[in-house]
Amino acid sequence: MPDLKRVLKVMTDRNASDLHLKANCPPVCRINGDLITFPELGEFTQDELQKLADTLMTPKQKEL
Numbered sequence: 001m002p003d004l005k006r007v008l009k010v011m012t013d014r015n016a017s018d019l020h021l022k023a024n025c026p027p028v029c030r031i032n033g034d035l036i037t038f039p040e041l042g043e044f045t046q047d048e049l050q051k052l053a054d055t056l057m058t059p060k061q062k063e064l
Contacts, residue, residue: 002027002042004052010038023049 007027011019016029016036023046026039044052054062 002044002048007038007041010041021049021052 007019010016010027011029014029014031014036016031018030020028020030020035021044022028024043026037026043027041028035028037030036
């Protein structure tokens with residue numbers, strides 16, 4: 001599983017504004033309006049992304 005802290009560190013180091021995560025694809029960040037793929041950061045599985053989303057959402061958000 002990729003390290004989310006590492007992904008966020010790369011974002012802050014490169015002044016990225018957005019993070020796009022999709023199962024079985026490397027993270028993509030928006031930097032100066034361009035979408036940049038970071039294959040060196042690895043790929044999240046669908047289960048890993050679901051677990052991550054579950055930790056970020058309230059029960060009501062999960063219900064919706």
